[in-house]
Amino acid sequence: MKVMHRLAQRALGLIDAWYYRRYKLKTLGPVLFVGRSHYRGPELKFDDGTLLRDNDVIGRLHFNNASIAALGEGSMHRVGFRFAKLMRESLRKLAEAAHNDPSLADVRVFQGTTWIPAHGEVVGFVSTPMPKTWKTRLLAAHFKMLMWVFAPAARIRNREQAEPRLYWLTREALSRNLDKLKVG
Template identity: 75%
Template sequence: MSIAHRAAQRMLGWVDAWYYRRYRLRTLGPVLFLGKARYRGPSLQFDDGTLLQENDSIGRLHFNNASIAALGEGSMQRVGFRFARLMRESLRQLDQMARVDPSLSDVRVFQGVTWLPAHGQVVGFVSTPLPKDFRWRLLTAHFRLLSWVFAPAAKIRDRDDAEPRLYWLTRDALAKNVGKLKGEAAS
């Protein structure tokens, strides 16, 4: 690993630590953090009937970049299987926390932003593109830097299609599909 790569990894590690404290994130298993925010945007109706409206509480999902980087080198498939196993564990913990934590009782929808292409339907994730505006450009650059610094597989690091996407997961879809997380890889 080059000196520039190690320096960027250390700097982004500090940024992640600051972000974790600043937004009071909680660790959800090995690869996710959870925060809480107010939804800003148009009303959204999900296929399961969940309605998300302006100012509703949402759970914000964030990847634990250091844990993902620790997956190690290997083929994209091998790293993908390791990531899927850890993601299933984190989602099971999210489901458990959503059931018992009173601070999440008003959260009906969880949302995250990532550069990964649309996937996760088996768990109930709905993926939508982010509008191509200034924020989109900043996130695209940020995700390209993150994938260069943290992605464990060379094929993932070298991808040029790091475009931000919104991922939505309703509480009902998570509860309904958590049983599917036992041994299947998220598709």
């Protein structure tokens, strides 16, 4: 079984590397990548007044799966604590990049996709389920594979659902919640 995990980790690592190059992602701290994309969908208005319209540029957030896998084994609490610390560090890097990087100057909203249910509200993330389509089912299967390969313990892997969710974070919410991102 360990050989299968190592082969799957290597394969997913190659996919991540291809994805990183293909979408011209930038590394933001230990667990996040960011890229640019155009939003396709209905107009969205966030609680802070930020308005997102079809074809607006958004910052696309992606997890660094290899870095997350390197968190290793341990209790759910220990691994969760390590991940939270690295995520706060990455979000601080995102806040710095949003303020200083000219390639993100026109980005008012950041958006990512994950299976992790409803985390991140304390720093301003808004989570919405993705509509049930064949693409969502394919993404759910990909998430199941990621959990099998990267989950630090079987009990975590078996507990998690692979329901793809969209996570939204406005530039305003990121800036407003910067003090909650202190690493320590």
